[in-house]
Amino acid sequence: MNAMKIVVIGGSGLIGSKLVAILRERGHEVLAASPASGVDTLTGKGLAEALGGAQVVVDVANSPSFEDRAVLEFFETAGRNLLAAEAAAGVKHHVALSVVGTDRLAESGYFRGKIAQERLIRASAIPYTIVHSTQFFEFLGGIAQSGTDGQTVHLSPAFVQPITSDDVAAAMADRTLGAPVNGVVEIAGPERVRLSDLVQRYLDAMMDSRSVVADPEARYFGARLQDDTLVPSGKSPWLGATGFEAWFEKSGAGRK
Numbered sequence: 001m002n003a004m005k006i007v008v009i010g011g012s013g014l015i016g017s018k019l020v021a022i023l024r025e026r027g028h029e030v031l032a033a034s035p036a037s038g039v040d041t042l043t044g045k046g047l048a049e050a051l052g053g054a055q056v057v058v059d060v061a062n063s064p065s066f067e068d069r070a071v072l073e074f075f076e077t078a079g080r081n082l083l084a085a086e087a088a089a090g091v092k093h094h095v096a097l098s099v100v101g102t103d104r105l106a107e108s109g110y111f112r113g114k115i116a117q118e119r120l121i122r123a124s125a126i127p128y129t130i131v132h133s134t135q136f137f138e139f140l141g142g143i144a145q146s147g148t149d150g151q152t153v154h155l156s157p158a159f160v161q162p163i164t165s166d167d168v169a170a171a172m173a174d175r176t177l178g179a180p181v182n183g184v185v186e187i188a189g190p191e192r193v194r195l196s197d198l199v200q201r202y203l204d205a206m207m208d209s210r211s212v213v214a215d216p217e218a219r220y221f222g223a224r225l226q227d228d229t230l231v232p233s234g235k236s237p238w239l240g241a242t243g244f245e246a247w248f249e250k251s252g253a254g255r256k
Contacts (some may be wrong), residue, residue, distance in 0.1 A: 005029045005054045006176060009041060010061030010095060014138065015097060018169035019060065022178065030100075034061070041078035044085070051089035053236040057082070058176050066221075068109025075117035081126045083099065094128040095181045096121055097172060100186055101229045102132065108223035127180035133168050134161045134188040134230060137247045140202040143195070147218055148210060153203070155196040157214035158225035161232065162198065164247045165191035167240025186200035195220075195230070198244065205248050 010016040011032025033039035039046040063074035141222035171187045196214040
């Protein structure tokens with residue numbers, strides 16, 4: 001494959017930094033774009049210069065605020081600015097990281113933002129691939145905290161199929177270098193488990209004394225979950241190889 005110029009929006013974040021490293025290892029010219037590097041999708045600053053000569057743009061940026069209105073404004077404004085700059089630069093493939101279950105989570109302000117982002121991508125003339133990922137293992141601590149009341153953690157018993165950030169980056173790299181699918185590709189981890197059970201495993205492994213209560217009414221980013229909301233709906237998702245124990249050991253989470 002000929003070397004390409006690839007711009008990774010959000011290139012300094014958890015997924016972006018890993019993706020940039022993989023793409024560079026594969027011989028491509030990769031620009032890690034973020035406000036810190038002078039590229040701001042919210043204002044449009046630096047976009048035209050960054051995208052000059054780029055064949056592919058990958059968007060793995062996230063909203064700096066999770067407040068409902070701020071999230072929606074971020075994904076709509078950044079999405080419009082980025083896609084307009086891509087059209088002007090002649091970009092041939094737009095790749096975006098989103099979330100399995102996004103279209104089933106409109107009750108959540110955060111996911112209404114992601115729905116708006118995906119709608120803009122589909123409406124643009126730029127060939128695209130939207131990668132829907134399941135929840136990352138790296139966010140288990142935050143999920144536990146979100147449901148904590150004293151020594152009890154109330155979480156939904158809905159199923160999840162969590163994935164490591166390393167596996168997400170690997171899957172994103174493959175999609176970035178592949179042809180646009182003009183649709184959604186789902187990626188997930190190897191094990192389907194109930195969210196409440198998984199977080200209890202995590203807390204036990206961390207030697208954290210909190211106990212998890214399986215509560216069907218517990219909200220997930222503001223949305224009530226059905227059993228299958230957060231797991232792939234397609235028949236053949238791309239599956240990462242790393243399960244909870246292997247991730248936990250490699251991450252050193254218990255030593256932090």
